């Protein structure tokens with residue numbers, strides 16, 4: 001259709017005013033914000049708990065046991081997950097034979113939609129890390145761990161290695177060179193879904209997960 | 222829906238809004254809360270100053286080389302598998318969306334919040350073509366149910382209280398039990414909308430930042446409806462104005478931080494969704510197609526003027542309206558425009574014409590609050606004055622639509638008399654004498670003075686002028 005639209009818009013913008021403001025943008029204020037490594041987990045946790053994220057702490061390799069105990073205690077009977085990752089393997093070995101059923105997200109959404117929307121109590125994902133200053137988990141969904149695992153089931157269980165918490169989003173992007181390797185979908189998640197659209201009153205669990213449970217893996221003391 | 226819209230009449234609409242007690246209470250409560258929370262979130266004045274300077278610099282530099290960044294964005298998006306289309310007008314944008322939807326036989330669409338789609342009146346357009354277009358942001362859903370438009374760019378249903386929403390749900394949603402409990406109301410909407418996400422043939426969203434360097438579309442939200450709309454259906458259409466591009470990924474964190482803190486006083490939103498393309502090889506979900514529509518709709522005209530170009534820095538945070546004494550009292554609907562409040566007072570006259578919407582330019586006391594809180598440093602009051610000048614200009618060429626169209630004969634005559642009198646000392650003395658000795662005899666209840674005296678007491682000129690008093694004291698003229 002209006003292919004000429006592109007040319008005409010660009011031409012108008014070309015002839016528009018274009019005085020380049022003096023000086024490069026100064027990012028020093030972003031650098032100042034960084035949280036020191038030893039304070040990062042506490043900072044992230046404080047910020048995320050303020051918006052109703054829940055935390056389970058696990059030492060090193062015993063995290064699948066924490067997931068199992070939590071699920072049993074909370075009446076979570078089925079967890080969707082992405083098979084094929086290291087974490088998935090551990091989860092499988094601990095939950096096998098328990099009352100908690102693991103539901104693999106191993107087919108395209110077209111075949112999984114009903115299961116994901118109606119038949120599972122929780123979705124489990126790993127994370128790429130976290131953000132200390134504002135709180136927030138970094139997720140880069142993969143073919144093994146699809147995008148909707150962290151969104152559609154009513155509870156999101158997220159595994160976080162506290163050694164991978166960055167000072168800020170800006171730091172994370174720079175340190176890991178995101179600009180050169182952005183995936184088809186990258187996400188920050190800081191809590192369960194929420195709204196304040198009715199009289200500015202906060203209500204949790206509007207469209208996405210009603211609960212976000214972070215399984216924080218801390219180094220053995 | 223409506224055929225020919227009746228011309229906007231700000232005086233009538235604002236007078237009606239001022240007389241609406243519940244409406245004023247709803248806005249007052251919300252705006253007071255937002256102002257206090259925002260101030261607390263920018264408690265460190267040095268950080269605020271530096272971050273705002275950074276935000277302003279990023280936006281200003283982007284606009285200075287806008288075509289270059291847009292072309293780069295288009296190229297990167299295409300590499301990522303996102304198809305890109307351009308639209309000069311909202312009609313063209315609507316036609317593009319319709320064509321994509323028709324190609325997929327889509328009849329049910331879910332939408333995330335998008336102010337550009339409000340400019341397009343997209344929902345009405347799609348309904349007319351037999352496509353259900355459902356708003357999924359809770360606030361947008363509420364006002365769509367009631368056949369309304371947003372009264373605030375961030376909190377579209379802010380003009381309604383829970384009682385009004387409870388009644389609306391009872392009327393419009395099957396088996397909704399009457400409740401004024403906010404959690405229960407939210408649960409009702411969740412139940413309805415999750416079905417809609419499940420069934421939708423396509424999803425439509427706006428864009429908060431489009432990164433030229435990486436071809437990434439960033440969406441900021443709390444509810445998860447944006448992720449649902451963009452990731453559950455097989456087709457995603459994203460709509461953006463030409464100004465939404467930023468050059469580098471690194472530019473995003475400062476703008477995102479300014480946006481969330483200015484808009485709702487959050488350090489970060491629940492979700493920050495960075496879309497870099499459709500479902501990739503081996504991926505099990507995500508849309509099979511992602512389309513980006515880049516809309517002009519008057520923006521290139523704003524871009525053409527060196528000062529007014531700053532209008533395009535806007536990141537749509539809503540802080541200017543939250544802090545505006547006029548907006549707080551009349552709410553968003555009285556502006557009868559897509560964008561209310563101070564930013565709307567810049568955008569609407571520039572897109573519809575300063576002649577047609579000159580009334581909006583008067584709706585400011587120039588108190589300066591909007592300019593002070595704007596996180597990207599748009600000098601809003603200065604630009605309002607500039608547009609007033611354009612509206613009353615004696616003709617001549619300008620990039621501004623409708624220039625000179627609001628020029629009043631009586632007003633220009635008054636100013637001519639004023640300048641004549643002031644430039645002739647003897648005439649000035651005679652006029653001052655007349656005003657002090659006879660001023661009280663002018664009837665205040667009739668035009669043109671009645672415009673002032675209808676709501677205020679009439680000014681009473683002093684019996685002797687300052688000049689005369691100074692002469693008595695033998696104070697020499699400068």
Ligand code: SF4
Pocket residue numbers: 483534535536537538539540541542564591594595596597598599
């Ligand atoms: S003009 Fe400034 S304060 Fe108003 S919405 Fe835009 S960015 Fe926010």
